[in-house]
Amino acid sequence: MTPALEISGLTKRFGDNLAVDHIDLGVPQGSFFGLVGQNGAGKTTTLSMAVGLLRPDGGSARIFGTDVWSAPERAKAMVGVLPDGLAMPERLTGREVLTYLGLLRGLDKDVVRQRAEELLAVLELDGAEKTLVIEYSTGMRKKIGLATALLHAPRLLVLDEPFEAVDPVSAATIKTILRGFVAGGGSIVLSSHVMALVEQLCDHVAVIDKGRVAAAGTLDEVRGARSLEDTFVELVGDQDTGVKELSWLSH
Amino acid sequence: MAVALTMAQMKVAVLRHAFHGRRAQTAGTGAALGALFAAGTIYLAFVDPDLLAAGYAVWLLGWMLGPVFMGGGDETLRPEYFSLLGLPPRRLAAGLLVAAFVGVAPLVSLTALLGLLVVGVRLGVANAVVAVPAMALQLAVFVLLSKVSVAVIGLALRSRLGAIASGVLNGAILAALGQIWVFFVAFGQTGVPAAVWYLPSGWGLLAVQGDWWALAALAVLVVLLLGAWAALLGRRAGATRTSARGRRPMTAATVNGAIVAKELRTWSRDLVRNHQLTFALSYGVCFAASPLILGWDGMLPYAGPIFVVMAAAMASNVYGTDGTALWLTLMTPGVSDVRGRQLAWLSAQAPVAIVLTVVFTAITGGPWPLMLALLSALLGGAAGLVPLISVFALVPGTDPHRRAGNPLRTSEDDGGLTGLAYLMLVLVIVTGVPAAFVAVRYGWAGVAVGVLTGVLCYWGFGLLAERRLCSHGPELLDVMRTGRKPETTVKFRLDQLSKTQKSIVWWCFGFGAIPLVPQGIIATVFVANDMLRHSWFLATYMPPGLRYPVAAAFILLGLAMYGTGLWFVRPRPSGEGAAA
Ligand SMILES: Nc1ncnc2c1ncn2[C@@H]1O[C@H](COP(=O)(O)OP(=O)(O)OP(=O)(O)O)[C@@H](O)[C@H]1O
Ligand SMILES: [Mg+2]
Numbered sequence: 024m025t026p027a028l029e030i031s032g033l034t035k036r037f038g039d040n041l042a043v044d045h046i047d048l049g050v051p052q053g054s055f056f057g058l059v060g061q062n063g064a065g066k067t068t069t070l071s072m073a074v075g076l077l078r079p080d081g082g083s084a085r086i087f088g089t090d091v092w093s094a095p096e097r098a099k100a101m102v103g104v105l106p107d108g109l110a111m112p113e114r115l116t117g118r119e120v121l122t123y124l125g126l127l128r129g130l131d132k133d134v135v136r137q138r139a140e141e142l143l144a145v146l147e148l149d150g151a152e153k154t155l156v157i158e159y160s161t162g163m164r165k166k167i168g169l170a171t172a173l174l175h176a177p178r179l180l181v182l183d184e185p186f187e188a189v190d191p192v193s194a195a196t197i198k199t200i201l202r203g204f205v206a207g208g209g210s211i212v213l214s215s216h217v218m219a220l221v222e223q224l225c226d227h228v229a230v231i232d233k234g235r236v237a238a239a240g241t242l243d244e245v246r247g248a249r250s251l252e253d254t255f256v257e258l259v260g261d262q263d264t265g266v267k268e269l270s271w272l273s274h
Numbered sequence: 275m276a277v278a279l280t281m282a283q284m285k286v287a288v289l290r291h292a293f294h295g296r297r298a299q300t301a302g303t304g305a306a307l308g309a310l311f312a313a314g315t316i317y318l319a320f321v322d323p324d325l326l327a328a329g330y331a332v333w334l335l336g337w338m339l340g341p342v343f344m345g346g347g348d349e350t351l352r353p354e355y356f357s358l359l360g361l362p363p364r365r366l367a368a369g370l371l372v373a374a375f376v377g378v379a380p381l382v383s384l385t386a387l388l389g390l391l392v393v394g395v396r397l398g399v400a401n402a403v404v405a406v407p408a409m410a411l412q413l414a415v416f417v418l419l420s421k422v423s424v425a426v427i428g429l430a431l432r433s434r435l436g437a438i439a440s441g442v443l444n445g446a447i448l449a450a451l452g453q454i455w456v457f458f459v460a461f462g463q464t465g466v467p468a469a470v471w472y473l474p475s476g477w478g479l480l481a482v483q484g485d486w487w488a489l490a491a492l493a494v495l496v497v498l499l500l501g502a503w504a505a506l507l508g509r510r511a512g513a514t515r516t517s518a519r520g521r522r523p524m525t526a527a528t529v530n531g532a533i534v535a536k537e538l539r540t541w542s543r544d545l546v547r548n549h550q551l552t553f554a555l556s557y558g559v560c561f562a563a564s565p566l567i568l569g570w571d572g573m574l575p576y577a578g579p580i581f582v583v584m585a586a587a588m589a590s591n592v593y594g595t596d597g598t599a600l601w602l603t604l605m606t607p608g609v610s611d612v613r614g615r616q617l618a619w620l621s622a623q624a625p626v627a628i629v630l631t632v633v634f635t636a637i638t639g640g641p642w643p644l645m646l647a648l649l650s651a652l653l654g655g656a657a658g659l660v661p662l663i664s665v666f667a668l669v670p671g672t673d674p675h676r677r678a679g680n681p682l683r684t685s686e687d688d689g690g691l692t693g694l695a696y697l698m699l700v701l702v703i704v705t706g707v708p709a710a711f712v713a714v715r716y717g718w719a720g721v722a723v724g725v726l727t728g729v730l731c732y733w734g735f736g737l738l739a740e741r742r743l744c745s746h747g748p749e750l751l752d753v754m755r756t757g758r759k760p761e762t763t764v765k766f767r768l769d770q771l772s773k774t775q776k777s778i779v780w781w782c783f784g785f786g787a788i789p790l791v792p793q794g795i796i797a798t799v800f801v802a803n804d805m806l807r808h809s810w811f812l813a814t815y816m817p818p819g820l821r822y823p824v825a826a827a828f829i830l831l832g833l834a835m836y837g838t839g840l841w842f843v844r845p846r847p848s849g850e851g852a853a854a
Contacts, residue, residue, distance in 0.1 A: 076601055078748040086694035095607040109755070112536050112597040113674040114543040118538070122524045127606045155543065157675045164675075173600075 027090040028102075029050045029177045032082035035065075038112075042068045044234040045082065050179075050212050050227070052087075057221035057242075058214040058233035061259055066214040067107050067183055069231065073212075074104050084180055088250045100128070103172035105165070107183035118154060118162035118199050119146045119168050121174055128175040135174075140205035141168040145200065146191060161188040169197060173204075180204065180257050182213040186220060198224060218252040230261040308382035319389035326389050326645025327470040327479050330412075331387060334475035337420040367504035373508060374417050382615040384413050387478070394482045410493035411460035418499035419474070425506035432766045438552045439543040445556025451566040452787070455810055460567045533614025534621060541622055544674075546595070549587075554584035555626065562634070571638045573796075579648045580629030582700045586656035590698035591691060592619075593664040597673035598754045612661045612740040616732060620657045627653060644799070646762045647713035647720035648706050654728020658735030663698055665739045667784045670751055670757045693843050696783045700836055704732050714799055775842050782839030790832020798825040 028050040035043040043065045044142045050056045060066050071077035073084040075091040075098070089098040112120055118139050125135030144164045151159070156167060165188060172180055174267040180201075184192050201211055201224065215221050221228060222242065228251065229239035237258045238245050246254045315333070318326040361369070374380070387409040394405030429436065450457070459698045470476055474495055526535040541547045558581030592615060593600060603611045626648060635645045648753035669691050706725055713720020743750070797813035800806070801821040806814045813825040 038787070074605070076604055076748060076751060082575075099605050099607055102607060104601075106601055109601045110597045110673040110675065112540065112602070114540040114597055115536060119524045119539065122526070122534045123532045124528055124602065124606075127602070127609050129529070132527040170633060199742075 026050055026085075027054070028056075028073060028181070028212060029084070029085040029088075030073050031082060031084075033079050034081040035068050035072060035077065039208060040101055042234055043079075044161070045071070046231070046236055047097075047232070048236065048239060050210055050230055052210050053205065053208055054210055054227045055201070055225045056210070056212045056227040056229070057225035058229050058231060059216070059218065059221055059255060060214075061106040062216075064231045064259070066231055070181055070183050070212070070214060071106065075099060076104070076106065076130060080136045101173065101177055102179045102181055103177035105168045105180075105182040105185055107187075111156045111164070112168065114155055115158075116153060116155055117143055117151060117163075117170070118166060123176055124171050130175060131162060135149055137267075138169075138174055145196060146170055146274045161165060162190055162193065165189050166193060166197075173200070178209055180209065180213075182211065184214055184216070186217065188213060190203055198238070218250070218255060220259060222246075222251045230255060230258050279372070281369040282376050284373065286376055295722040305378045307383065308379065309385065312382050312386035312388075316389045316392060316731045320394040323479060323483065324470075326393065327476040329386075330475040330479065331470040331473050333383060334416060334473060336420065337383070337416045338423045349807075363504040363507055364501070367500055367507055370507075371418065371421075371500065371503070372412070375413070380413060382419060383416055384409065384755050387412055387694075388481050390478050395480065397483065401482050401484065404486070408478040408481045408489055408492065411496055412475070413488065414496045415474050415477075416494060416500070417502060418496060420505065422499055422503050422560035425503060429506065434545060434548055437531040437549040439553030441549040442556040443557075444549075445553040446560045447558045449560035449564065452561055456564045456567050459810065470587040471615075515644075524744075529616050530617060531608055533609075533611060534618040537615055537618030538622060541618075551585065551622075554581050554588055557581070557584050558630065565761065574638050575631060575635040575641075575645045576647070577634050578627045578629075579706065581630055582623065582627045582649070582652045582656050583699055585627075586660055587661045587695040587698040589619060589664075590694045591664050591669050591671065591749070592660055594669045594671040594754070595674075597671050597676075598751060598753060599673075600747070603743070604751060607744065610740055612665075612736050612801060613741060615661055616657045616736050618661055620653065621655075624653055642714075643715040643717045643720050644710060647709040647724035649724070650721065650728045651709035651724035651731075652702060652706045652728075655731040657701045658731035658733070658739075659698060659701050659705065660738035660811075662735040662742075663694065663701070665746075665750065666744045667694055667697070668753055669694055670753050672757075675752075695844075696839070699783075699822070702841065710795070714802060779839045779842045782842075786832050786835035786839065788832070789835065792809075794825055794829030794832050796824070797828065801825060806853050 026049045028048070030048040033043055033046045034041075046065070048069075058066050062230075067079065071220055072079040072082075075087075075093065075095055078092075086098040086101050089101070091098045103243075112123060112159075115123060121139035121142060122135055125138065127131070129142075148163060148166055148170070151163065154261055156164070159167065159257065165185060168186055169182070172182065185197065185201075189197065198240070201213075205211055213221075226242055227240065228242050228243065230237040230244045238254070244250070245251070315326070318329045362614045390409050390412070391402065391405045392404035394408075471480060474492070477488040477492050477495075481492065524532075524535050524539075526532045541551070558579075560578045561580055562573045562575070562577035565571070603609075631645050631649045635642060705727060706724075709720050709724030710718075712723045792810075793812055797811040800811055800814050812822050813828070816824050
């Protein structure tokens with residue numbers, strides 16, 4: 024079976040900084056794939072290249088076997104993306120954003136209306152009917168972003184830190200949605216810093232460290248008998264000095 | 275009074291510090307220039323009270339509008355500094371007012387107001403005595419009007435109405451400056467309008483000349499303005515924007531319809547774009563209508579075309595203003611975002627431009643072929659160039675939700691934005707040239723040419739923009755995300771230039787239009803139509819053999835000025851910037 028997302032040899036260099044160094048990853052169909060790594064490890068850069076938002080210096084990315092860079096139209100129709108920190112059409116309300124994007128994705132007007140209605144209700148954004156996206160809170164922005172990723176019912180979701188700044192109640196809702204999506208045959212890649220959350224949701228994990236894959240495989244393969252957090256700290260932590268302290272901060 | 279004195283002392287202290295460093299030079303230059311103006315004003319007092327009244331009206335304008343164009347005026351002592359002290363607004367305003375009298379500008383203005391004393395002394399003892407309180411009150415009116423207008427505009431820019439109003443005002447002022455000759459000619463012919471006497475700037479003079487009530491009126495005005503300013507100071511801190519407006523549901527059913535709907539909503543809900551659109555409209559109308567003051571309506575029909583050119587310049591960074599929202603376009607590669615934006619731009623601007631052109635041309639009774647040719651050529655040209663320029667010379671904007679307090683600041687690189695706007699002005703005008711030329715020579719054939727070039731520009735430039743967006747989409751997104759241009763793209767930057775180069779560029783772009791358009795192109799039209807000895811069009815005063823050459827020379831001069839300006843800001847690889 025072709026993987027839902029296949030990354031081979033992706034490389035990106037920013038000036039002297041080799042942000043992503045020949046990363047190979049395969050996301051099997053129907054899997055819930057967690058990408059973890061320290062700040063600046065290269066998660067956002069990798070995911071951006073994988074979905075065609077950032078041009079790699081080398082390597083390739085395929086979505087269900089379709090190359091993202093040579094056949095973007097077909098590949099991008101199959102994926103829903105939640106990028107980290109990018110803008111939306113800011114002067115539209117949540118419903119208008121969904122209507123606009125649905126039509127852009129070629130959906131029928133009535134289908135768009137119905138899906139927008141449901142998404143806004145499930146994500147509890149329907150209370151802010153008259154609020155423009157620019158006036159949304161950080162968590163609301165994440166939620167409308169997630170709604171746009173789900174709108175066209177893609178087969179693969181690529182989510183960059185979807186739970187950041189989301190309140191616990193909404194997080195529970197989102198988890199339910201995502202689990203349902205996987206149960207229905209969809210595939211998800213998400214990046215996160217919350218190990219417990221990745222352990223709870225994902226069946227596959229990759230640990231990225233300084234632009235390379237430090238470990239990858241099913242959750243149990245990667246963590247073994249320990250918790251994911253311990254494995255993570257051991258894989259990427261600074262072994263020789265341990266945790267540093269700010270000496271001047273104690274009285 | 276203790277508060278007021280303390281504040282005045284603070285101001286003196288701040289200014290003393292400020293005037294030690296490099297700012298002393300700037301302040302010194304400003305003071306010298308101001309003293310020169312003041313001396314000129316006093317001289318007017320010896321010549322003609324009418325002119326003096328007009329002079330004071332100019333001082334008033336300067337006090338009121340200067341801060342709008344120069345970053346909010348004197349904010350040495352900010353009201354916020356004192357907000358934790360819990361002073362009542364009136365005492366705060368009175369204190370700040372006293373402090374506001376400390377400074378170079380008030381001193382210079384007071385010198386200019388010595389003209390009142392001169393007039394008084396020449397009229398008699400009583401008049402001279404009245405002149406002293408009149409000077410003080412008049413200065414208070416200047417300073418207070420300045421403070422109040424800055425406060426009002428600061429508040430205004432937070433609301434749609436305010437953005438529109440300031441757009442109208444800015445457009446009118448810039449148009450008036452561009453057409454300043456009209457006012458010179460007008461005053462030369464009809465003398466100083468009586469209105470200058472009744473502006474608050476003239477009341478001091480009225481009082482000195484024996485209309486004692488004017489002195490009382492000045493005093494009342496000072497009290498009223500002080501009250502208004504105190505009230506505005508209270509509003510300055512807390513006011514936030516409410517958004518409980520009703521929203522139209524989006525009814526589009528097609529891809530293009532969706533893009534148009536999105537764009538139109540963005541335009542109508544974004545205060546910056548509200549401001550820009552009304553600016554363009556106000557500029558076009560005021561620029562074209564100002565010669566009416568001289569009883570000449572020949573420029574009136576050009577309001578529409580001028581509006582189109584200005585509106586295009588305002589939209590020159592249309593992709594940059596949306597910031598990283600570009601990623602959505604990248605994720606839907608089958609969709610022509612450019613065409614949607616072109617349609618949206620046209621559907622917002624074309625109706626206004628068409629109505630303006632048709633109505634004004636009907637009023638003046640022609641020249642129909644030229645106006646319709648220009649209109650169609652410019653609309654098409656602008657609709658093609660707007661996406662093209664904004665994709666090829668993108669200036670990274672600040673993402674809308676990350677912008678700070680001032681809504682008019684859409685990018686950190688305002689030098690780049692200004693360069694882009696000028697580039698757009700020139701290029702859009704160029705797209706109108708062929709049609710205008712044919713229309714002037716052959717009449718209605720020009721309209722056909724205009725429609726043809728308009729459609730070609732719309733289609734061709736749109737296609738180029740679309741291609742570029744497809745091939746360089748990720749790079750453009752990266753530019754938006756980091757705010758930095760990669761090594762390979764070009765820069766239109768004013769800030770790389772030296773001071774002299776910058777002022778050359780400003781002069782070239784700012785005044786290149788005068789030889790090119792009125793003295794060149796319009797004069798050619800007049801000469802071609804045998805309309806001779808026309809107001810200030812030099813070529814129409816020439817002997818027959820010299821008319822066309824003179825007009826042609828002006829056109830060349832104008833083009834050379836734009837060429838020089840463009841050469842200075844020409845695209846160059848970013849590495850070369852430091853050397854330039
Ligand atoms: N546009 C850019 N220009 C230059 N350097 C960049 C750019 N984008 C990312 N980097 C660098 O690349 C490296 C990887 O960044 P990336 O955003 O992928 O990290 P991340 O794993 O997503 O981190 P976080 O967990 O903090 O989101 C960092 O060192 C970052 O400084
Ligand atoms: Mg990241």
